[in-house]
Amino acid sequence: MATIGLYAQPNGKLQAKLPESEIYLKDFEFEWMPSINNYDIHRIKINEFRFGFSDLDLAYQKRDSLISSKITFSGPDLTLKGVSLSSKVRSDNWITNEKIRLLQKRELIPRQSIELITKAIDLHLIDQGSLPKSINELIIKNYVTMESPPLNDYSWRYELYLPEKIVAKPTQINIVPNDDFLIFDWKSRSFQINPKSDSLYNAPLADWEYFFELKEISQNYTSKMEFEFDPQSLEYDLMMERGKFNISGASFTALPNNYFKEQSKISLPDLTIESNDMIINGLIDSSIVIHRINGRFRVRNFEIKIPEGIINEPEVERILETLGIWNNSLMIRLVEMEINMINQFTGDYVLRFHTPFLKINVNGNMSLRQNGFIPKVRLNNAVIQIHPISLGVKNWINSWEKKNGKNLTRKGGTVIIKLEGPIENPLIWY
Secondary structure, eight states, X not given: OXXXXXXXXXXXXXXXXXXXXXXXXXXXXXXXXXXXXXXXXXXXXXXXXXXXXXXXXXXXXXXXXXXXXXXXXXEEEEEEEEEEEEEEEEEOOHHHHHHHHHHHHHHHHHHHHHHHHHHHHHHHHHHXXXXXXXXXXXXXXXXXXXXXXXXXXXTEEEEEEXXXXXXXXXOTTSSSTTOOOEEEETTTTEEOOOHHHHHHHTXXXXXXXXXXXXXXXXXXXXXXXXXXXXXXXXXXXXXXXEEEEEEEEEEEEEEETTOGGGOEEEEEEEEEEEEEEEEEEEETTSOEEEEEEEEEXXXXXXXXXXXXXXXXXXXXXXXXXXXXXXXXXXXXXXXEEEEEESSSSEEEEEEEEEOSSEEEEEEEEEEEEOSSSSOEEEEEEEEEEEEXXXXXXXXXXXXXXXXXXXOOOEETTEEEEEEEEETTSOEEEO
């Protein structure tokens, strides 16, 4: 129950109080089946939902030409428990679409090269009155060069079988050295579709089952928030002592054709956002100025389960091998950002990114110029510590050093990088 008191007086004062206000739902269920088909079905269940404010105090005063408004309240407090959403949908198989995208990316270089070779052959036919017998003949007669893209990519080689076809074959340095040849039919001037590509392009629709589960969302403000507003200048002040937002036990699963090896899953066991001692000032139609805030953003044990069909793709397989991931699960143990703004001009920060294959820690100071919607940030004494864990990441860093002629600064096995200057273009010291 809420009690509201209103006090209006001739001098232009108004005051309203609301001790408590809340929206509450219990055991909500909803099901929907579209009329356009008889397969898709969607369900949602919510065990508990609460949203409310407390200790609301609204004050308004007008005296001559001066107007002031002030709102004080605790909240909003949010609780959401036991959420489950499920959908059955017949649609394209995104795993197949992704495999097609990767295949097209692998074939881009040979397709561009064959198009270039075809133009060179046409010129040769006009100039010489005959078809060339090999790529070497085109090179010797300066119709093509292997020194510029796309022909300078030596992961493919090209053979002429004119007037029937041009064949692109992967070499041993190709990411898929034993992959199918790419054949260009000379008479029809088109690429032949091999059985592997044909099976992908003509894949049937998939019967998808989607599941989203959420254990709890909570948002709590353990102290009052104040909001002051001047209608004449459109200026406002926002002050909050302490607030916390948390998501726990969230997961999303996608299962095609009830085939569990192709199941995708994203798990988010814990996400937390905290803010303390926040003071913000600004104009309604202009920029805001953050005077002080102590905040934290943290994610723990975020995990992505990759379907087998994607893992077996050579590009993905190579990345996972570099990271030292030998199963189908990508785990991020910790993503954390802490920021402490002492005043509107200066602050310090800490960033952490921890995985089973790599740890990155960043700390430093920053200075700000908050004179627009996007503040200008300058990094001061920023230090990045990169600690490679997996052998693949260590080898990748060593290869990068050799390729770029750099020797990164190290402390033990940890790479140290320092940054200084504007965040969009800082000076970097290795």
